[in-house]
Amino acid sequence: MAIDFQQISEQIKAIGDSAQERKETLEKRREIARTLFQAYADNLDGLREKLDTALKQDANIRCAYPLDENLDTRVPTPALAMDATLIAADGSQIVPDRHAAVQFGLVNVGAIAMQLNSGKTPDIYTDSQLFFGDELLTDFGTTLSEGMIALRRDLAERTKLAELAKEYPAPVITFTDGPIELWGNKDPNNAKTYEASMEKYLGALSRLQENDVVTAGYVDKPGANPVVRLLEIMIAPADKLGELRAYHPLLGVSDLWLFGERNNPLLKSGERSAVFELQSKAKMHYKGVLGLHFFYLNVGTEGHPYPVRVEIPKWVADDEEKLNNLHAALIQQCRILGHKPTPYILHRSHEVALVSFDEKRQIEQMLMLELRRNNGEIGEISGKQSAKNMSGK
Secondary structure: OOOOHHHHHHHHHHHHHOHHHHHHHHHHHHHHHHHHHHHOOOOHHHHHHHHHHHHOOOOOOOEEEEOOOOOOOOEOOOOOOOOOEEEEEEEEEEOOOOOOOOOOEEEEEEEEEEEOOOOOOOEEEEEEEEEOHHHHEOOOOOEOOHHHHHHHHHHHHHHHHHHHHOOOOOOEEEEEEOOOOOOOOOOHHHHHHHHHHHHHHHHHHHHHHHOOOEEEEEEOOOOOOHHHHHHHHHHOOHHHHHHHHHOOOOOOOOHHHHHHOOOOOOOOOOOEOOOEEEEOHHHHOOOHHHOEEEEEEEOOEOOEOOEEEEEEEHHHHOOHHHHHHHHHHHHHHHHHOOOOOOOHHHHHHHHHHOOOHHHHHHHHHHHHHHHHHOOOOOOOOOHHHHHHHOOOO
């Protein structure tokens, strides 16, 4: 038996014994958060003033920055442009495996383009990039990590959107799964690669803006809580502003609960929240019309709230028509898949991008065959992998 279930059982019992106490603590914090949200709903000047004061002591604070809509803004689903073109891109990857006989990496991007009310079948695109040999190494000679391959995937997704968007009639609305912000690996071996990728990524965003295209990142079940963090900063005493990273009086309260509390959600079905600027250290990269913004959107049905976070650049946030088209398109797409909503076109792009285990094995076999044919060098699988491959293991 690999797990000591006696130990686990004792730990689970302890979790159960403290469940009621944790629930009561969280409920008190949620009540405070809801009260603060309503109290500061129309005090935008006060919110910005307190946050600006805090930023003087820590410029890397990550939270919501209020703009010109009250915190409790609720915008119902607008009408969608009947002739809109929707394009979604998603990606998957294969990470180099040092235990395999041959090492390689892969980024596979799938994209779907759908012209509404055109009667045309959606167009499907796939881009597959194989990485081998020196392409798998950093400037320090180390093998690319999972984070570095994911960085290439994110860049490929947004680049594909920029490439396709100019081929379709306006208005064009594009999505990717996950944040619009490009996440980098903190490994110092990746710093140079990250900066180069960021430059290309910002270039792809700029091309989307120049072509008057709406673009967004759809964050399902988001883990970050930028609005709750804003509320925490508002109640922070002056002597705590210099140590906000350790100040969490509303710990455990989530933006998802705040906007989607089952019995009394702040957002009704189909409604979006106010648009906020995303305050973070990423502002040093995303400047001007590329500035990062977001809003929450209840894509659930009546009685079953399901808020998601939608990240957008400033040029979309500043244009009411673009914002409305995006809002309407997401709700329309989420209605297709029923009570567990996700945009249909994003789901389809994920299906196109997904690389199966059999496909990975086929690529590996093709690569080994070609190397043998050309007297290339092929390694051996590791002892660890060989043992795993043994029958019955």
